[in-house]
Amino acid sequence: MQGGIAASGSSRPTFRVVGPCPWPRVRQSSRAKTSDGGVNAQRHGWERLAPAQQWLLENILSSEPAGEDERPVKQTQDTTWSLNLRAAQQYHTRERHLRVPREHVERLETGGAPAGRQDHADGAEMDKLGTRLDNTRKRADKLTGQRRADLDRLGMRW
Template sequence: MWAKNARAAARRARENDELREAGRPVPSAAGAMTEARRDELDAIDPGWCPAWDTGWQRCYRLAQNHIQAGGTLPTATGEVMVQGEDLGRWVSAQRYGWEQLMPVQQWILENTLTITPAEDNERPVKRTQDDKWALNLAAARQFHTREGHLRVPRKHTEHLETAGALPGRQNGTDEPMVVKLGTWLDNTRKRAAKLPEQRRADLDALGMRW
């Protein structure tokens, strides 16, 4: 109960600070925690009253508990699932989205989970429209080779085994890439009239149903 009340008081103080910064009147300071008290609690646990969403805090706590229980920090999607949360995916999102995190979030990740921002050579290469077409076409060809047709359900996703050799994969990784093939084919049909002749021919060769 004390922690709940303390968080409510801290949030009230934070809201008042935001009003002052915006030059707007503060209705009342009653029930708001003092800055000195907030600093004391922040020194004990910087995440005791997070300004970020509860989903981020939940994944952080799950990752922290996983490590404290003797586990290792996951680095790949699907490597560790805890209570329905993909911790590997979450860790990757923090590293690649480091610049969007608050300074205190960065501090917490570095000092409690030893998570650091991704280096430039780790980041995926930005794909051009031609790269994206090549990726989806490769997925279509893989599906056709395996199934003998291109009648792909809209919700089907194709795990492209040869994605490492395609543009947009950093360091030629061999990890399969998940391609939303059904959605791509459906969208391609809708813009069939605008497709270049060669692209349409590539899909015709696979028995594309327009």
């Protein structure tokens, strides 16, 4: 037999693998293909998973439900605005203008703040500043007076 499962010679119905076993490789590749973000999303939504999905995560990926202390902190609109404004201020300080290309992404150091979008292992957070400012220009009539004044101080072109 070239590989596969063969019955052993004992009286108990057990099986032994004959030849090379691809299973460890399959398990390893499934771990490599599963991003930490994907597994974390499953861990945080454990109660919404079917029992079979929970079993697979526990036994194949050695994962378990996220504890209450591991749950992500949801950001408020004010927190998000302050992060976006900080990214704009950082860009303005460095470049001396706020004519940001739409594709530009600004790297912010969070300094141990709660993890936000696209956070990295080194504590940095990436803010899609160009897209955000472009969308803000298009929705300028919906901004509060304070937020519009904050951007005006940085030389925002409307």
